[in-house]
Amino acid sequence: MTxxxxxxxxxxxxxxxxxxxxxxxWVLFPxxxxxxxxxxxxxxxxxxxxxxxxxxxxxxxYKGLFTQPFLQFERLTLNSLTISLGATFLSVVxxxxxxxxxxxxxxxxxxxxxxxxxxAYLVPPVLLFIPLYVVMATFKLIDSRLGLVxxxxxxxxxxxxxxxxxxxxxxxxELEECAMxxxxxxxxxxxxxxxxxxxxxxxxxxxxxxxxxxxxFLYAYILTETANAQTMPIGLASFIQLDVYRWGELSAGAxxxxxxxxxxxxxxxxxxxxxxxxxxxxx
Amino acid sequence: MTQAGAERAxxxxxRGLTDPKSRLRLPTETVLGIALMIPALATIIGLIGxxxxxxxxxxxxxxxxxxxxxxxxxxxxxxxxxSQGNFWHALGRTIYFTxxxxxxxxxxxxxxxxxxxxxxxxxxxxxxxxxxxxALPPLTAVVTWRFLFNDTTNVLNYILIKAHLIEKPILWLxxxxxxxxxxxxxxxxxxxxxxxxxxxxxLSPIPDNLYDAAKxxxxxxxxxxxxxxxxxxFPVLMVAVTLSTIWTFNQFTVIWLLTQGGPGExxxxxxxxxxxxxxxxxxxxxxxxAVYAVLTFPVLVILVLLLNHFxxxxxxxxx
Numbered sequence: 001m002t003x004x005x006x007x008x009x010x011x012x013x014x015x016x017x018x019x020x021x022x023x024x025x026w027v028l029f030p031x032x033x034x035x036x037x038x039x040x041x042x043x044x045x046x047x048x049x050x051x052x053x054x055x056x057x058x059x060x061x062y063k064g065l066f067t068q069p070f071l072q073f074e075r076l077t078l079n080s081l082t083i084s085l086g087a088t089f090l091s092v093v094x095x096x097x098x099x100x101x102x103x104x105x106x107x108x109x110x111x112x113x114x115x116x117x118x119x120a121y122l123v124p125p126v127l128l129f130i131p132l133y134v135v136m137a138t139f140k141l142i143d144s145r146l147g148l149v150x151x152x153x154x155x156x157x158x159x160x161x162x163x164x165x166x167x168x169x170x171x172x173x174e175l176e177e178c179a180m181x182x183x184x185x186x187x188x189x190x191x192x193x194x195x196x197x198x199x200x201x202x203x204x205x206x207x208x209x210x211x212x213x214x215x216x217f218l219y220a221y222i223l224t225e226t227a228n229a230q231t232m233p234i235g236l237a238s239f240i241q242l243d244v245y246r247w248g249e250l251s252a253g254a255x256x257x258x259x260x261x262x263x264x265x266x267x268x269x270x271x272x273x274x275x276x277x278x279x280x281x282x283x
Numbered sequence: 284m285t286q287a288g289a290e291r292a293x294x295x296x297x298r299g300l301t302d303p304k305s306r307l308r309l310p311t312e313t314v315l316g317i318a319l320m321i322p323a324l325a326t327i328i329g330l331i332g333x334x335x336x337x338x339x340x341x342x343x344x345x346x347x348x349x350x351x352x353x354x355x356x357x358x359x360x361x362x363x364x365x366s367q368g369n370f371w372h373a374l375g376r377t378i379y380f381t382x383x384x385x386x387x388x389x390x391x392x393x394x395x396x397x398x399x400x401x402x403x404x405x406x407x408x409x410x411x412x413x414x415x416x417x418a419l420p421p422l423t424a425v426v427t428w429r430f431l432f433n434d435t436t437n438v439l440n441y442i443l444i445k446a447h448l449i450e451k452p453i454l455w456l457x458x459x460x461x462x463x464x465x466x467x468x469x470x471x472x473x474x475x476x477x478x479x480x481x482x483x484x485x486l487s488p489i490p491d492n493l494y495d496a497a498k499x500x501x502x503x504x505x506x507x508x509x510x511x512x513x514x515x516x517f518p519v520l521m522v523a524v525t526l527s528t529i530w531t532f533n534q535f536t537v538i539w540l541l542t543q544g545g546p547g548e549x550x551x552x553x554x555x556x557x558x559x560x561x562x563x564x565x566x567x568x569x570x571x572x573a574v575y576a577v578l579t580f581p582v583l584v585i586l587v588l589l590l591n592h593f594x595x596x597x598x599x600x601x602x
Contacts, residue, residue: 008504016398020409023395026472027412031419033438034427050438091326098323107316113324119587120327122526123335124533126554127580130561130573131337132330134346154330161323186315215420217536222562233422237540240429247430254426258419265418266411 038062038251045247061248065256068249072227076235080257083145083231084213087152091160092206094153099164100190104173114165121158125218128154133222143225151219156209163208167201168194200271207268211261232257335580341573348567356570364574369548369556373575377552380463380538381531384470388527389520391471392478397512399479400486410483417476425540428469432456459549462542466550470537474530478523485519486512518597525590532582553579 037045039057066073101107102114132151133142141147171194179189195202217233224230236253239246342360346353364370399410416424431439432455440452455465489512497507535554538544544551544559551559553575561572 005498012401012504016401016403019394020398023391024409024412027415030427030431030472031415034423034430037430045436048437050436050441094322094326097319101316101319105312105316105319107313110316113320115591117323117327119591120331122529122583122587122590123331124529124554124579124583126533126535126557127338127576127583128331128334130557130569130576131334131341133561134341134569135334135337151330153326154334157323157326158331211418215422217421217540218558222558233420236422236426240426240540247433247436250426251430254420254423258423261420261423262415262418266414269414 034251035255037247038255040248042248061252062256064246064249065252071235071239073232073235073253075227076230076232079145079227079229080214080231083148083152083229084210086145086149087156087213088206088210090149091153091156091209092202094157095160095164095205096195096202098161099168100194102161102165103168104176104190104194114162117158117161117165121155121162125155129218129222132219136223142223143229145229147223148220148229148231151223152213152216155216156212159212160205160209163205164198164201167198167205171197204268204271207264207271211264211268214257214261338573338577341570342577344570346569346573348562348569353570360570360574361578364571364578369551370575370578372548373551373553373556376463376550377532377554380467380470380534380550380552381528384467384474384531385524385527387467387471388475388478389524391475392523393482393520395475395479396482396486397508399483410480413479414476416473417480419473421473421536422540424473425469425537428465428472429456429541432465456542457546459546462546462549466538466541469541470531470534473537474527477527481519481523482516485516489515518593521593522590522597525586525593529583529586529590532586533579 036052036054038061039059040051040054040061041056041058042060044051044054065071098117102110102117132154136142136147136151139147141150175193175197176186176189179193180186184192215233216231217237220229220231220234221237224234227235232253236250236257239250239253341353343355343357344353345356345360395413399406399413419427430436437452439455440449443449444452453461455461493511494507497511502510533554534552535558538550538552538555539558542550544555557572557575557579559572560575561567561569
């Protein structure tokens, strides 16, 4: 049942184009809609026939978001930033050590340890959130930013170790050997040769760890109680549960929260690609 | 596996290290390796290994949120939970949610990857656009979809009615029969880019001459997909399916923010049930919640073993 090649090609082009139109609409329309809503005047949000465009964009919703007394959006932003940066810093440092060990040193059980780190990343929060709550309560780390930094390390550390191990693996060991013949110590060769070469990988690991922590919901939901440690998603979720939907403010908040995540994600993507293809060795 | 095979399966170029004359071979290698692993191991053991065991420990006691003591009760909690219909219904919903979501993600992801693998102007932009839902925080994705589903603004229903796809508005989140499909729609929206991108990465190294050879042999478009593309991406596909199954099975955030398990119990999957038992319902019984969580553990173990199998068989074919 082979069609003629010409017809087949035509079919392929048309089907592909239709599919892409469908997919792009499906992906982009919701995003457009929420971005639009955040700039709409409140009266345009309450209408019965939806408006697909606004002629008078306003920042009212954004102002409302920051002046909402019960929400303390600035505080939530600050918490999200501190906690995500803390978890990122902690896990990148830990992961550089572990990644070097797993990629560069021969010791018994190395392969198994590498796999164990990967599987540790797959253990879902759903299994861990109850025991972690009890542990955190024992150490008086409920509603504490430090507590969340520690808990977030449970997924950012395995993630970064796994990523950096792979990255270090792809840096030719010969470079290090040359440095050592020239009189570097092993650690010296790592610091002077491997780490600078791996900097795109380290940056990418840091970026992805940051977005993982920034987006996290379940742990923050159970381990925080007040604006003392609550993060952006928790504050915005309390918005959803109000009786009156404030779609303007909610859209503005959800969009503001998404911007760093999306920008960093695409930046990290580029780092990974550039780092793996750019390479330092020629030939 | 032979020694030589093991060497090849370890493509880190560590072979230089085994040369006895090289300065690289330090007797301290093991010590240094373990020392460098200690912080990571401490994190993993302290924040994953220990809590996993502690979850089992809690499930064997009665631990209420507001009470300090936790008396030992053995398997009593398990007997209670397993004899209630709630657990089995939640398990059924979780399996339904997982199987349907992953199946749709695979289909949409595969179709998208196939189109993105062709050469056409603007496909770089399209690729970035497809990644967008995956890059969004789950909270943003859910707020967006709640807004689309919402019955006062009604934009989704408005569009569907205008397009003559439905006759009267659908109560997406308020009606039990639509709540689960709605949750699946949002989950698929966020999750399919993962498949599109991993499958694209699996498709792009297939050389054109394989397709050309198949064309010469008279293979149509469907046969070329079945006998050229699919076998080539199959290992990647299996890894992606297992990973996505683990994540989907344990999905909490999307369902909770979308429906909180409702209406009624229509979207109460196991993760939602575990949370509700521990932090919402009646006496806030952490042990009951732990039982729900621990009972998902066998599923995780099976999936991880499968994943291990797929990954190691992939490494063997690559070596």
